[in-house]
Each structure stands twice: as structure tokens, then as C-alpha cells.
Amino acid sequence: MAKTVSILNQKGGVGKTTTAVNLAAAVGSKGFKVLLADIDPQGNSTSGYGINKRAIKNSSYEVLTGDIKASEAVITTEFAGVDIIPANMDLAGAELEIIDMENRESILKNALAEVWEQYDFIFLDCPPSLGLITLNALTASDTFLVPIQCEYYALEGLSQLMSTARKIKRMFNPYLDIEGVLLTMYDGRLNLTQQVVREVKKFFPQKVYSSTIPRNVRLSEAPSYGQPVIYFDKSSKGAAAYMALCDEFLEKQKKL
Numbered sequence: 744m745a746k747t748v749s750i751l752n753q754k755g756g757v758g759k760t761t762t763a764v765n766l767a768a769a770v771g772s773k774g775f776k777v778l779l780a781d782i783d784p785q786g787n788s789t790s791g792y793g794i795n796k797r798a799i800k801n802s803s804y805e806v807l808t809g810d811i812k813a814s815e816a817v818i819t820t821e822f823a824g825v826d827i828i829p830a831n832m833d834l835a836g837a838e839l840e841i842i843d844m845e846n847r848e849s850i851l852k853n854a855l856a857e858v859w860e861q862y863d864f865i866f867l868d869c870p871p872s873l874g875l876i877t878l879n880a881l882t883a884s885d886t887f888l889v890p891i892q893c894e895y896y897a898l899e900g901l902s903q904l905m906s907t908a909r910k911i912k913r914m915f916n917p918y919l920d921i922e923g924v925l926l927t928m929y930d931g932r933l934n935l936t937q938q939v940v941r942e943v944k945k946f947f948p949q950k951v952y953s954s955t956i957p958r959n960v961r962l963s964e965a966p967s968y969g970q971p972v973i974y975f976d977k978s979s980k981g982a983a984a985y986m987a988l989c990d991e992f993l994e995k996q997k998k999l
Contacts, residue, residue, distance in 0.1 A: 744859045744860060745778070745858075745859045745860075745861075745862040745863060745864055745865045746863070746864050746865070746885050746886070746996070747855065747859075747864075747865040747866075747867065747883055747884045747885050747886075748864065748865070748866050748867070748884060748885065748886050748887065748888055748922055749867045749869050749877075749880040749881055749883075749884040749886075749887040749888070750762055750763045750766070750866060750867065750868055750869060750887070750888045750890065751867075751869035751877060751880065751881075751887055751888075751889065751904070752871065752889050752890055752891065752900075752901075752904065753871055753872050753873050753877075753900055753903070753904055754871065754892075754896070754899065754900050755871040756892065757890050757891060757892040757927055757928075758890045758892065758925075758927035758928065758956060759868065759869070759871065759890050760783065760785075760787040760788050760791065760868055761791075761890075761927070761956075761962065761966075762888070762890045762925060762927070762956070762985075762988075763779060763781075763788050763866055763867075763868035764779070764787075764788050764791040764792065764868075764966070764971050765962075765971050765972055765973065765981075765982075765985040766866065766888075766985060766988060766989060766992065767779040767825055767864075767866045767971075768822050768823075768825055768971030768972075768973055768974065768985075769971075769973055769985050769986050769988070769989030770824070770863075770864055770989055770992070770993065771822060771823050771824025771825040772822075772823050772824065772973060772989075773824075773989065773993065774824065775824055775863040775864060775993075776824055776826075776861065776862045776863050776864075777824050777825045777826070777862060777863065777864050777865075777866065778817065778825075778826050778827070778828065778858065778861075778862045778864070778865045778866070779792075779825060779826070779827045779828070779865075779866045779868065780803060780827075780828040780851075780855070780865060780866070780867050780868070781803055781827060781828060781829055781830035781868050782803045782807075782830060782834065782851070782867055782868060782869060782870065782876050782879075782880060783830060783834075783868050783869060783870040783871070784830060784831075784832055784833075784834040784835040784837075784870060785830075785832075785870075786829065786830040786831045786832070786834075787868075787966065788827070788830070788868040789827065789829040789830050789831070790966065790969065791965075791966045791969065791970075791971065792820050792822065792825070792827055792969060792970075792971070793820075793821070793968075793969025793970065794818060794820075794827065794829050794969070796829065796830075796831040796832075797831070799829050799831055801815050801816040802816055802828070802829050802830050802831055802833060802834065803816065803828050803829070803830045803834055804830070804831070804833040804834040804836075804837050806828060806851070806854050807834070807837045807840075807841060807850055807851060807854070807876070807879070808837060808840050808841065809844075809850070809854075812854070812857055813828065813854045813855055813857050813858050814857055814858055816828045816829070817858065822970075822971060822974060826862075834876070837875075837876065838874055838875040838876060841875060842875060847875065847879075848875075848878050848879060848882045848911075848915050849879070849882055849883075849915070850879055851867075851876075851879035851880060851882070851883045852879070852882050852883035855883055867880045867883070867884065873903065873904065873907050877907075878907075878911065878915075881907075881908060881911045881915075881916065881919060882911060882915045882916050883916075884916070884919060885918060885919070885920070886919070886920050886921060886922035887908065887919070887921060887922060888921075888922040888923055888924075888925060889901070889904070889921070889923075889924045889925070889947075890924075890925045890927045890956075891924055891925065891926055891927065891939075891943055892927050892928045893926055893927065893928050893929050893930065893933075893935070893936045893939045893940070894928065894935070894939065895935065895939075897939045897942070897943065898939075898942055898943065898946060901946065908921070921947070921950055922992075922995075923950050923951070923952050923992070923995070924943060924947045924950050924951045924952065925952050925954070925955075925956065925988065926939070926940060926943065926951065926952070926955045926956065927955075927956040928956070928957075928958050929955035929956055929957050929958075930957065930958060931955075952988060952991055952992075953991065954984060954987040954988040954990075954991050955984065956981070956984045956985070956988070957980050957981070957984060959972075959979060959980045959981035959984070961975065961976040961979035961980075961981050961982070962979065962980075962981030962982075962984075965981070971985075972985060973985060973986060
């Protein structure tokens with residue numbers, strides 16, 4: 744049965760989708776079967792895999808509203824081992840539609856149960872908010888991974904995120920745990936970066952990945968070509984960083 748990992752931070756612009764796209768691709772390249780579910784209305788993971796959001800017939804919106812089964816929304820990508828459930832702006836209205844449904848927090852979990860046996864890992868690219876879609880993601884997940892930008896406001900809002908996670912663990916998902924914290928936009932030459940690293944390690948002891956994600960032009964360019972960076976430019980620093988994260992992530996799974 745697949746291990747399900749939410750990738751989330753309610754603060755936008757921290758490398759959340761970049762991490763979802765590239766970690767999924769890296770894990771898939773290692774021979775694992777991966778499903779990336781794009782549950783962010785912006786649909787950036789979808790376009791990051793070269794899928795035209797306007798041409799999608801079945802998406803995570805129809806899955807969440809119960810119109811279709813999860814398997815009906817799955818698209819097999821051209822990249823090794825990776826399938827995707829795409830998203831588009833239709834998803835923006837989903838929270839209003841599911842708010843009155845019975846067991847509304849478990850809709851995604853119940854939908855994904857249909858495809859659990861087909862994958863080794865399911866990654867959920869969450870919206871940058873702590874709303875009902877994110878609640879569904881955390882209820883459906885075994886763990887959650889938090890990308891944090893190495894900048895002054897890095898820890899702002901994290902206490903709220905952790906408080907939300909604790910409530911979900913208590914009320915809906917007793918097995919929920921933090922997978923790890925990933926430092927993004929990393930520049931080790933800056934004093935500010937070192938200060939942020941110290942603070943994050945204090946906030947999340949034993950949970951910060953030793954792999955870090957640097958600022959990298961090729962990493963920024965890859966989405967416009969509809970490719971994960973390990974396919975767009977495998978010799979780039981961005982590709983090397985995500986392969987290192989992948990190795991660290993998989994090594995942790997072995998220990999578990």
C-alpha cells in the first residue's frame with residue numbers, strides 16, 4: 744500500500760510545488776511507482792509535468808466532489824514511474840461544494856483508497872492555505888513534508904501549521920507525523936541563511952533534511968518547459984539537490 748505524503752506550507756512562494764514536482768520525479772526515476780495528486784487550484788504541478796490545464800476533462804476537483812473515481816482522473820506522464828491527478832481553477836470552488844458533505848474531511852482519503860495498492864508513494868501538492876482541501880490532505884496522509892524558504896519570515900505561520908496538524912492528528916488521523924523539513928532558496932554564504940537554519944533546527948529537532956535546495960536558474964526554468972528539473976537539465980545544481988533529497992527520503996523509508 745502506498746505511503747501518502749502531503750507537501751505543504753500555508754505560506755506561498757517557498758518551493759512547495761517545485762518540491763512536489765521534482766521529488767516525485769526523482770523517486771519515480773529510482774524505479775518506484777509514484778502518484779502525484781495536484782490539489783492546489785493553481786495547478787502548477789500539473790503544468791510542471793507539461794499537461795495543459797485547459798484541456799483536462801477529469802481532475803482533482805471531480806474527485807473531491809465525488810463526480811468520478813480517483814482512477815478516472817489519473818494521467819500517466821512521460822516521466823519514469825510518475826502518474827498525476829491534475830488540477831485546474833475549477834478546484835477553487837471545491838471547498839464550498841464539500842463543506843456540507845458528510846465526513847467532509849475524509850473525502851480525499853476515501854477516494855485515494857481505490858488506488859493505494861497501485862503505488863509505492865502518493866505525494867499531495869497542497870494549496871497554500873489551511874482550508875478544507877489541506878484538511879483532507881492531512882487526513883489522507885501518513886506524513887507531511889514542509890518546505891521552508893531561508894529568509895527572515897521563514898518560521899512565521901509554522902506554529903499555526905503545526906497546531907492544525909496536531910488537531911487533525913487528534914480528531915481525524917492518529918497516525919499523522921511530520922516527514923521532514925526542507926530548506927529551500929538556500930545560500931550557505933549568507934549569515935541570514937545560517938540564522939534561519941539554526942532557528943528551524945530548534946523548532947524541528949531531528950526533522951530537518953541535510954539536503955538543501957539552492958536558488959538555481961535551471962530549477963526556475965524547468966516548469967515553463969513542462970519538465971521536472973532532472974529531465975530538463977540533469978547536470979544542474981537544482982537536479983543534483985533534488986536527487987540528494989530523494990536519496991535521503993528513500994533512505995529514511997528503509998529505516999522505517
